Structures are given as C-alpha cells and as structure tokens.
Amino acid sequence: MKENRRVFAKPRIVMRPPSLRPMMVQLGRYNYSSARSGLLEHRHRSCIEICFLVKGRQTYRVGRELYSLRGGDVFVTFPNEIHSTGGMPEEKGILYWMILATPQKGEKFTGLNCTGSNALVEGLSNLKKRHFRGSQKMKEHLDTFTQIYHEPKALLRECALANLMIAFLLEVHYCVEFEAHGRPVQTLDTVLDYIQKHSGEELGIPKLAKLARLSEARFKARFRQETGIPPGEFVLRVRIGEAKRLLLERKKSITDIAFDLGFSTSQYFATVFRRFTGMTPKCYQQTPKP
Numbered sequence: 001m002k003e004n005r006r007v008f009a010k011p012r013i014v015m016r017p018p019s020l021r022p023m024m025v026q027l028g029r030y031n032y033s034s035a036r037s038g039l040l041e042h043r044h045r046s047c048i049e050i051c052f053l054v055k056g057r058q059t060y061r062v063g064r065e066l067y068s069l070r071g072g073d074v075f076v077t078f079p080n081e082i083h084s085t086g087g088m089p090e091e092k093g094i095l096y097w098m099i100l101a102t103p104q105k106g107e108k109f110t111g112l113n114c115t116g117s118n119a120l121v122e123g124l125s126n127l128k129k130r131h132f133r134g135s136q137k138m139k140e141h142l143d144t145f146t147q148i149y150h151e152p153k154a155l156l157r158e159c160a161l162a163n164l165m166i167a168f169l170l171e172v173h174y175c176v177e178f179e180a181h182g183r184p185v186q187t188l189d190t191v192l193d194y195i196q197k198h199s200g201e202e203l204g205i206p207k208l209a210k211l212a213r214l215s216e217a218r219f220k221a222r223f224r225q226e227t228g229i230p231p232g233e234f235v236l237r238v239r240i241g242e243a244k245r246l247l248l249e250r251k252k253s254i255t256d257i258a259f260d261l262g263f264s265t266s267q268y269f270a271t272v273f274r275r276f277t278g279m280t281p282k283c284y285q286q287t288p289k290p
Contacts (some may be wrong), residue, residue: 015149017161024165025099029146032056032092035278039086043054044077047102048124050172051075052134052142055228057237061086067131071228074175075135076127089278093229096142096245098168101123112166120166123173130236131177134171141168187211188226192234199238200262203233247285254281 014028025047045253051060051074054157058069062083069075071093077083079102100122110118145164193213195203208231209219239261246257258269273281 004215008108012266013146017149017158022044023101025101027096027098027145027149029094029096029142030090031244033091033095034275035089035091036280038087039083041082041084043080043082044099045247046102047077047078048102049077050100052096052098052138054096056095057229058090058091058093058095059086059088060084062130069131071224072134073228074132074138074172077118077129077173078125078130092275094259098165120169126153127172127176129176129179132176138168138171138175141171161284174204179212186205189221191223192227195235199235203231203235203261236272236274239263240273243273243281247281250285252284257281261288 008195011032012028012030014026017024018027025044038069051058051076053067053069053071053073055071057071058075059074060067060069060077060083062077062081066086067075102125140163145161145168147166148160149156191208194211195208205216208223209216212222214222220231223234227234229237243257243261245250246260247254252260254269255266258266261269263269263272270280273279273284278282279287
C-alpha cells in the first residue's frame with residue numbers, strides 16, 4: 001500500500017530540517033477553521049508518526065480500532081501500521097505531526113551517543129499506549145521548533161532544533177509514564193453529561209458554570225483544560241453529533257432538526273454542520289456510510 005501524502009494547503013506548515021534527517025522525516029502543523037477531507041488508509045514504512053492535537057477533536061483508525069482525540073491528546077502510529085481518519089474528516093482545530101525514521105541498531109540519534117540513541121529508540125518503539133494526554137511542554141517545544149525553523153540561519157540554529165526534538169520525544173515518554181500510573185479524576189463529568197442530554201436547550205456559560213459550582217472564569221479555564229475546546233464549541237459539537245444521528249434516521253426534516261437542536265435558522269445549522277463535517281446536512285444524509 002502506498003503512503004497517502006497529505007495535500008498541503010495554506011493553513012499547513014511542513015518542515016523537513018536537513019540537519020535532522022534521516023531521523024526526522026517531517027514535522028508538520030495544520031490550523032483549520034473548518035473541516036477538510038480525511039486521510040485515506042496509508043502507512044509509513046520504517047517510520048513512527050506522533051500526532052499532537054493542540055486544539056479541537058480528531059478521530060483516527062488503526063486496523064479496526066477507532067481513537068477519539070480531544071485537544072491536548074497525543075496519538076502514535078508505529079512502522080508499517082495502516083491508519084486513517086476512519087472515514088471522518090480532518091476536523092476544525094490545530095494539530096502537529098512528527099514522522100521519525102527508526103534508526104538501525106547502533107546508529108546515533110541526533111546529538112546522542114549510541115547508548116542514549118538506543119534507549120530513546122527502544123522507548124519510542126515500546127510505548128505503553130498509543131493514545132494519551134500530552135502536556136503544555138510538548139506544545140511549547142513544537143511551537144518553538146516551528147519559530148526557529150523559519151528564522152534566518154544562525155550559528156546555533158541546528159543545535160537548537162536538535163535539542164528541541166529530543167526534548168519533545170522525552171516529554172512523550174514522561175506523559176505516557178504519568179498516565180500509566182493514573183490520571184487525575186475529571187471534575188466536569190456532571191456538566192458534560194448534562195450537555196449531552198440537553199443539547200437542544202439554551203446552554204450558556206452562566207448556567208453551566210453554576211452547575212459546575214465554579215465562577216465563570218474558572219469554569220471556562222477548567223473546561224478548556226479537560227476537553228481541549230471552549231464550552232461553546234463543545235456544545236456545538238454535541239449538537240452536530242446528535243444531528244448526524246437524526247439525519248440518518250430520516251424521521252424529521254432538516255429544518256425541524258435544526259430547530260430541535262437550538263439553531264436559530266436552518267441556514268445557520270447548515271453552516272455549522274459544514275464547518276465540523278466538511279459537508280452539508282443533505283450531502284451527509286445522502287452519502288453512504290461505512
């Protein structure tokens with residue numbers, strides 16, 4: 001199976017630092033304000049791919065398993081694994097991906113001796129999880145890497161890029177180990193459950209913050225921390241998810257579905273639906289589902 005290379009548009013940045021090759025094959029970033037076509041099944045021969053979702057939601061499939069990512073999550077595919085977005089679009093949001101060629105035994109990883117290189121590669125190849133929570137440090141490393149990469153060449157530029165890449169990969173290890181030993185209990189489950197069950201109602205910040213027993217400012221900050229997106233976007237995503245179910249049932253008109261889910265007009269509903277799915281409600285209803 002041939003590798004499916006993404007088609008890069010204006011909101012995408014792709015970096016292939018010569019000094020870090022052949023270890024780092026590619027580092028990329030997208031920032032989408034609306035959904036784009038999903039990734040078809042593909043694989044990276046002898047490469048590990050690490051995706052860090054900064055903001056939004058995203059679905060991936062490896063084999064028959066689906067993985068649902070939220071902002072702050074990391075997703076890893078290992079060499080030769082067939083993966084895709086599972087028939088889903090690349091969603092509205094911000095995502096980094098890093099593709100690394102797995103070094104041969106005894107081959108040095110950038111800036112490390114043989115012992116360090118072997119330990120890092122072995123750790124990456126034997127991660128306890130492929131889907132886990134990332135950290136703010138990971139985002140900072142990737143943001144800084146992107147900034148330095150696009151600056152004019154300087155004496156220490158290549159050294160800085162190599163160190164940032166290694167720091168990012170070490171942080172991947174730390175995050176997996178932290179999650180393997182237990183994560184803090186989420187505190188907004190009651191609010192999230194309420195949104196799911198009352199998606200057609202008015203769900204403003206004051207109401208949700210009161211339900212969570214938090215100030216509005218603290219509620220918004222905590223909500224972003226736990227879900228990766230603002231409360232308003234989460235509500236819209238829940239409504240769109242319910243809309244998908246209702247559209248496939250075909251028991252109600254598109255206009256009735258829009259009003260039942262709290263949209264002011266069917267036109268606004270169609271605009272939001274397309275932003276999150278990449279197609280209109282009518283097209284979604286008519287498209288064969290896997």
